[in-house]
Amino acid sequence: MSAACAIVARGLQKKFGAVTAAADLQIEITHGARVSLIGSNGAGKTTFVNMLTGYIKPDAGEILLDGRSIVGLAPRQIARLGVARSFQIPQLYKDLSVQANLLAAIAAQQSALSFWRPANHPESVVHADEILQRFDLLAHADRLVSELPGGIRKLLDIAMALTRQPTVLLLDEPTSGVSADEKFPMMDTVMRALEGSRTTVLFVEHDMDIVARYSERVIAFYSGRIIADGSAEIALAMPDVKRYVTGEMIAVNDHA
Structure with a gap:
């Protein structure tokens, strides 16, 4: 195993009754990688994340x-x-401001580390504002979350997750519920905020435009197995991915 790996999975197996959700999965993911996990519903990607x-x-x-x-x-x-x-549905305090949500996340992190200070402590406020600036949210700092459009809520949810300075950040369908006009600007902002970071980012994503544009690597699941693992360009062009992943998604969308 390389020391550069943030995540190593060896021989992962999981069954739910007669359904195989993970069949001897072997995965290595390096620090700082940007990886999309794709597959139709029930393919095994969410089981791996869980x-x-x-x-x-x-x-x-x-x-x-x-x-x-x-x-x-x-x-x-x-x-x-x-x-x-x-998460796919942002876990936010809708009746609090954007800044207050971020301060709550910072306070929760400090509590988890057995280090507590009031949520409105000056150092916490400075830290919150730095994160808001990274995510282009400073102009929204005093707005109630209930007033925000979907894309801004998603940005705040991701910003709150990053207060922990994680080794691994899991994004569950980051553009779900976000308008077509918002999704690319939102993802551009996320990727800029993560620039230079060693945080490994895993996207669980059904939008192939997002997968192709923002992933360095794509891991495709089908029936509890990995059927493709490579660059977005290579993985999305593979026959099994077209048949079992993107083809199914197109069919579902056409009949929605």
Whole structure:
């Protein structure tokens, strides 16, 4: 195993009854990589993410985070080790301002590290404003979350996840619920905010335009197995991906 790997999965297996959700998965992901996990519903990508975050325990195999085994640890323990997750539906306090949400995330992180200070402590406010600036959110600092468009809410949710300075950031369908006009500017902002960071970013994404534009690497799942693993250009052109992933998605969208 290379010391450059943030995540190593070896021999991961998981079944739900007769359904195989993970069939001997072997995955290595380096620090700072930008990786999309794709596949139709039930393909196994979400099971892999849930095993990585501790919500599901594999039947067999191991997962290493920075060389440390995390199988059997609780989600909160894995989060403390450096795995942050931004959900498809943003986990925000809608009746608080943008800045207040970020301050709450910073306070929660300090509490997790057994280091507490008031949420409005001057150092916390400075830290929050630095993050808001990185995400082009400073102009929205005093707005209530309930007033924000979908793209801005997603940016805030991702910004809050990054207050933990994670080793791994999991983005669950980051452009879901975001308008077509917002999705590329939003993702451009996220990628700029992460520029130069060693944070490994995993996207669970169904939008192939987003996958092609922002991924250095694509891992495609089907029936609990990996059917493609490579650059976006190569992986998305593979026959099995066209048949089992992008083809199915196009068919679903056409009948939606």
